[in-house]
Amino acid sequence: xxxxxxxxxxxxxxxxxxxxxxxxxxxxxxxxxxxxxxxxxxxxxxxxxxxxxxxxxxxxxxxxxxxxxxxxxxxxxxxxxxxxxxxxxxxxxxxxxxxxxxxxxxxxxxxxxxxxxxxxxxxxxxxxxxxxxxxxxxxxxxxxxxxxxxxxxxxxxxxxxxxxxxxxxxxx
Amino acid sequence: xxxxxxxxxxxxxxxxxxxxxxxxxxxxxxxxxxxxxxxxxxxxxxxxxxxxxxxxxxxxxxxxxxxxxxxxxxxxxxxxxxxxxxxxxxxxxxxxxxxxxxxxxxxxxxxxxxxxxxxxxxxxxxxxxxxxxxxxxxxxxxxxxxxxxxxxxxxxxxxxxxxxxxxxxxxx
Amino acid sequence: xxxxxxxxxxxxxxxxxxxxxxxxxxxxxxxxxxxxxxxxxxxxxxxxxxxxxxxxxxxxxxxxxxxxxxxxxxxxxxxxxxxxxxxxxxxxxxxxxxxxxxxxxxxxxxxxxxxxxxxxxxxxxxxxxxxxxxxxxxxxxxxxxxxxxxxxxxxxxxxxxxxxxxxxxxxx
Amino acid sequence: xxxxxxxxxxxxxxxxxxxxxxxxxxxxxxxxxxxxxxxxxxxxxxxxxxxxxxxxxxxxxxxxxxxxxxxxxxxxxxxxxxxxxxxxxxxxxxxxxxxxxxxxxxxxxxxxxxxxxxxxxxxxxxxxxxxxxxxxxxxxxxxxxxxxxxxxxxxxxxxxxxxxxxxxxxxx
Numbered sequence: 263x264x265x266x267x268x269x270x271x272x273x274x275x276x277x278x279x280x281x282x283x284x285x286x287x288x289x290x291x292x293x294x295x296x297x298x299x300x301x302x303x304x305x306x307x308x309x310x311x312x313x314x315x316x317x318x319x320x321x322x323x324x325x326x327x328x329x330x331x332x333x334x335x336x337x338x339x340x341x342x343x344x345x346x347x348x349x350x351x352x353x354x355x356x357x358x359x360x361x362x363x364x365x366x367x368x369x370x371x372x373x374x375x376x377x378x379x380x381x382x383x384x385x386x387x388x389x390x391x392x393x394x395x396x397x398x399x400x401x402x403x404x405x406x407x408x409x410x411x412x413x414x415x416x417x418x419x420x421x422x423x424x425x426x427x428x429x430x431x432x433x434x
Numbered sequence: 435x436x437x438x439x440x441x442x443x444x445x446x447x448x449x450x451x452x453x454x455x456x457x458x459x460x461x462x463x464x465x466x467x468x469x470x471x472x473x474x475x476x477x478x479x480x481x482x483x484x485x486x487x488x489x490x491x492x493x494x495x496x497x498x499x500x501x502x503x504x505x506x507x508x509x510x511x512x513x514x515x516x517x518x519x520x521x522x523x524x525x526x527x528x529x530x531x532x533x534x535x536x537x538x539x540x541x542x543x544x545x546x547x548x549x550x551x552x553x554x555x556x557x558x559x560x561x562x563x564x565x566x567x568x569x570x571x572x573x574x575x576x577x578x579x580x581x582x583x584x585x586x587x588x589x590x591x592x593x594x595x596x597x598x599x600x601x602x603x604x605x606x
Numbered sequence: 607x608x609x610x611x612x613x614x615x616x617x618x619x620x621x622x623x624x625x626x627x628x629x630x631x632x633x634x635x636x637x638x639x640x641x642x643x644x645x646x647x648x649x650x651x652x653x654x655x656x657x658x659x660x661x662x663x664x665x666x667x668x669x670x671x672x673x674x675x676x677x678x679x680x681x682x683x684x685x686x687x688x689x690x691x692x693x694x695x696x697x698x699x700x701x702x703x704x705x706x707x708x709x710x711x712x713x714x715x716x717x718x719x720x721x722x723x724x725x726x727x728x729x730x731x732x733x734x735x736x737x738x739x740x741x742x743x744x745x746x747x748x749x750x751x752x753x754x755x756x757x758x759x760x761x762x763x764x765x766x767x768x769x770x771x772x773x774x775x776x777x778x
Numbered sequence: 779x780x781x782x783x784x785x786x787x788x789x790x791x792x793x794x795x796x797x798x799x800x801x802x803x804x805x806x807x808x809x810x811x812x813x814x815x816x817x818x819x820x821x822x823x824x825x826x827x828x829x830x831x832x833x834x835x836x837x838x839x840x841x842x843x844x845x846x847x848x849x850x851x852x853x854x855x856x857x858x859x860x861x862x863x864x865x866x867x868x869x870x871x872x873x874x875x876x877x878x879x880x881x882x883x884x885x886x887x888x889x890x891x892x893x894x895x896x897x898x899x900x901x902x903x904x905x906x907x908x909x910x911x912x913x914x915x916x917x918x919x920x921x922x923x924x925x926x927x928x929x930x931x932x933x934x935x936x937x938x939x940x941x942x943x944x945x946x947x948x949x950x
Contacts, residue, residue, distance in 0.1 A: 264848075264856070298857065324840075324857055330692060330873055330897070332780075340780070341814065341840055343859055344873035347691035348674060349549055353522035357846055357860035369552040372567065376545035377521055381846070393565040395544065436676075436684070470685065496668075496685055502701055502725070502864060504608075512608070513642065513668055515687055516701035519863035520846060529674055529688035553674070693893055697866035713896035716911065720889035721865055737909040739888065 266297040266422060267324070269359025271374045272308030272390075273367035281366050284388060285311035288363065288411040293321025295415060300359050302351070303327040303343070305336035308365050313338035326355050353377055361422055363414055366390045379405060384421045386414055438469040438594060439496070441531025443546045444480030444562075445539035453538050456560060457483035460535065460583040465493025467587060472531050474523070475499040475515070477508035480537050485510035498527045525549055533594055535586055538562045551577065556593045558586050610641040610766060611668070613703025615718045616652030616734075617711035625710050628732060629655035632707065632755040637665025639759060644703050646695070647671040647687070649680040652709050657682035670699050697721055705766055707758055710734045723749060728765045730758055782813040782938060783840070785875025787890045788824030788906075789883035797882050800904060801827035804879065804927040809837025811931060816875050818867070819843040819859070821852035824881050829854035842871050869893055877938055879930055882906045895921060900937045902930055 270292070272285060289312035292299050299316040301309045303325020313323045317338040325339035330346040345351040352374050356362060362378040363386045364371055372392075378385050379396055385405045399405040406417055419425040442464070444457060461484035464471050471488040473481045475497020485495045489510040497511035502518040517523040524546050528534060534550040535558045536543055544564075550557050551568060557577045571577040578589055591597040614632060617625060633656035636643050643660040645653045647669020657667045661682040669683035674690040689695040696718050700706060706722040707730045708715055716736075722729050723740055729749045743749040750761055763769040786808070788801060805828035808815050815832040817825045819841020829839045833854040841855035846862040861867040868890050872878060878894040879902045880887055888908075894901050895912055901921045915921040922933055935941040 264858075267857070322838075322857075324859075326859070341783070341838075341857060342780075342874070343840075343842070343870065345691075345694075345870050346873050347522075347689075347694055347870075348525065349552060350519075350522050350525035350689075350691055352525070352549075353520065354859065354861050354863075357862050358858070369548040369568065369571075373545045373548035373552065376541040376548060377524075380521060380541040380545065393567055395565060395567050396541065399541075436686075439685070494685075496687075498687070513611070513666075513685060514608075514702070515668075515670070515698065517698050517863075517866075518701050519698075519861075519866055522861075522863055526687065526689050526691075529690050530686070691866075692869065693896060694863075694866050694869035696893075697864065697868070713892040713912065713915075717889045717892035717896065720885040720892060721868075724865060724885040724889065737911055739909060739911050740885065743885075 265322075266295075266418070266424070267300050267358060267360050268292050268297050268418065269355055269362040270299060270301045270308065270312045270365070271355065271362060271367065271371050272312075272365030273371060274302075274304060274307040274309065276368065277307035277311075277366070281308060281389075282311040284411055285365055286315040288312055288365075288388065288414055289315025289317075289321065290319045291411050291415050292316055293319035298322045298324060300324045300326065300355065302355060303336060303339050304334050308367065310336040310338065324358075326351050326358065349373070356381055356383060359383065361386070361418055363388055363418075364390050375405075386417050386421075388414055437494075438467075438590070438596070439472050439530060439532045440464050440469050440590065441472045441527055441534040441550075442480065442484045442537070443473065443527065443534060443539065443543050444484075444537030445543060446474075446476060446479040446481065448540065449479035449483075449538070453561075454479060454483040456583055457537055458487035460484055460537075460560065460586055461487025461493065462491045463583055463587050464488055465491035470494045470496060472496045472498065472527065474527060475508060475511050476506050480539065482508040482510065496530075498523050498530065521545070528553055528555060531555065533558070533590055535560055535590075536562050547577075558589050558593075560586055609666075610639075610762070610768070611644050611702060611704050612636050612641050612762060613644045613699055613706040614652065614656045614709070615645065615699065615706060615711065615715050616656075616709030617715065618646075618648060618651040618653065620712065621651035621655075621710070625733075626651060626655040628755055629709055630659035632656055632709075632732065632758055633659025633661075633665065634663045635755050635759050636660055637663035642666045642668060644668045644670065644699065646699060647680060647683050648678050652711065654680040654682065668702075670695050670702065693717070700725055700727060703727065705730070705762055707732055707762075708734050719749075730761050730765075732758055781838075782811075782934075782940070783816050783874060783876050784808050784813050784934065785871055785878040786815060786817045786824065786828045786881070787871065787878060787883065787887050788828075788881030789887060790818075790820060790823040790825065792884065793823035793827075793882070797824060797905075798827040800927055801881055802831035804828055804881075804904065804930055805831025805837065806835045807927055807931050808832055809835035814838045814840060816840045816842065816871065818871060819852060819855050820850050824883065826852040826854065840874075842867050842874065865889070872897055872899060875899065877902070877934055879904055879934075880906050891921075902933050902937075904930055
């Protein structure tokens with residue numbers, strides 16, 4: 263069966279150490295589940311940290327790069343997809359992810375959240391308050407806010423209907 | 435000299451009659467200046483209304499369509515650019531616009547505002563409150579909020595440095 | 607009624623003076639018909655020459671640029687569409703053209719001919735022999751070879767069914 | 779160290795059983811080397827056969843799909859990259875491949891060969907005669923013709939400088 267692909271978005275060079283630490287933990291937890299981590303592929307910020315976290319737990323990492331070569335790619339990316347299309351690749355990030363997690367970022371991350379919601383993807387905000395901007399998606403349960411990397415995993419299982427075993431366990 | 439290209443973004447099918455009326459007026463005012471109107475090219479909402487406004491004043495209209503054919507194109511688009519790349523074309527809308535005007539819309543419009551700001555374009559919000567989301571760009575004067583189509587024109591002239599004549603007139 | 611958009615493809619920096627002269631003439635003839643000229647937008651080779659030819663006859667020119675800015679754009683391009691996606695834009699050139707004319711070029715031009723044929727567009731080769739590569743399209747009349755810019759115009763009229771007047775004249 | 783990514787291009791629905799058999803064998807041989815197989819991702823022709831061959835030997839397969847969902851994806855693709863950009867994705871196939879192998883195909887395959895050569899990638903033609911079209915690349919050793927899947931592997935090793943061990947063995 264095809265492995266779940268989890269898109270992890272968030273700040274690049276401007277990401278704080280705390281945000282990168284969260285991304286690193288999340289990457290490891292995603293790898294622990296046997297899921298594929300997909301991000302923008304650069305060797306900075308949330309992209310680099312989440313890929314490093316996944317690789318240290320033997321996960322598989324895919325980077326959708328804006329560039330025509332791997333000059334700026336994170337060394338923790340297994341499969342660099344070179345699009346050569348700049349921020350136009352944000353749409354590919356979203357389409358290729360079964361579900362999208364967004365850590366704090368700026369306009370690039372917000373564009374990805376917007377594209378994800380527009381294209382019917384669930385979005386999990388990890389410590390990233392967005393005000394009222396997408397409030398209708400939040401009310402509908404399409405966008406969900408959580409505070410810890412561990413909650414991202416349980417939320418993914420719930421939204422992607424991967425929690426049958428747990429439910430069965432609970433029933434027993 | 436190359437004509438200024440003004441990108442007009444905003445809601446599609448969900449746009450209210452009031453928003454469409456504003457888009458229609460704005461399209462006419464852009465045409466009156468001899469500027470080119472660029473939008474997403476579909477025959478609905480802000481796209482259709484702004485193109486119609488421009489054509490009724492003999493303007494030139496360019497539509498960057500997500501599709502591979504002109505089936506959904508507005509009849510008021512002179513030059514339909516067929517990208518065949520869905521919402522990936524939002525990035526082309528932004529790059530190809532010398533300046534971006536955003537009327538009320540949802541996630542698609544927000545993705546375009548975010549991509550515009552990320553790529554160094556000025557954004558004029560016409561009656562489209564976004565909360566604190568891009569507050570740093572607003573403080574820096576890169577994103578500007580106005581309430582009337584006429585103010586869009588004067589703001590474009592100011593931000594694109596097309597107001598020398600007026601300044602000279604004032605000096606005299 | 608929407609104006610016909612004619613895509614003109616061919617060599618860039620490597621194009622010979624003879625090829626550029628042909629492109630220049632073709633651009634003028636396209637403008638004389640009131641058609642829109644579309645090409646790759648750079649200020650070299652067939653792109654620059656065909657746009658210059660069209661502008662000197664008051665035509666309208668559209669350039670689908672691979673870049674994020676107009677640094678390399680031909681000054682004869684009225685509407686520079688900035689895709690920021692490198693050769694990925696070749697597909698947009700093809701989709702956006704009602705019909706494609708190819709002058710001698712190399713791998714870039716051949717990729718555009720191939721994409722045009724794959725996507726159901728007619729291709730007119732102007733002095734550009736391709737051997738047997740697309741022989742099935744030539745046999746089917748989808749791809750046509752001509753030797754002079756004037757023949758391009760009559761072939762476009764025939765393939766796009768714009769030649770009713772001539773036929774009527776002939777009948778009289 | 780990052781694994782080599784080998785792009786395998788060729789016919790889709792129209793591919794003959796012989797061509798598919800070759801693609802199947804090639805996929806297996808690529809997997810045996812520990813390389814990643816990348817193709818256009820659909821469940822037909824060379825795409826499906828090469829991915830099946832790789833999966834039966836425990837290889838890793840990446841498909842760069844033209845679509846927005848996995849409806850047409852081969853079940854043998856591990857990582858479906860959804861571009862939503864139709865044939866515009868051919869450029870991504872090429873950029874993301876360290877080296878490109880082309881089996882017999884039609885205009886889509888030829889567009890990929892042309893884009894590969896234009897962007898400095900080596901191309902190995904497996905039983906795919908192209909006439910004189912790219913003869914200058916063949917003379918320069920950038921494009922190479924072979925007849926058997928096994929020769930593709932040795933040619934990749936030579937062109938990607940992965941044959942040091944063999945050379946050392948030969949020296950001893």
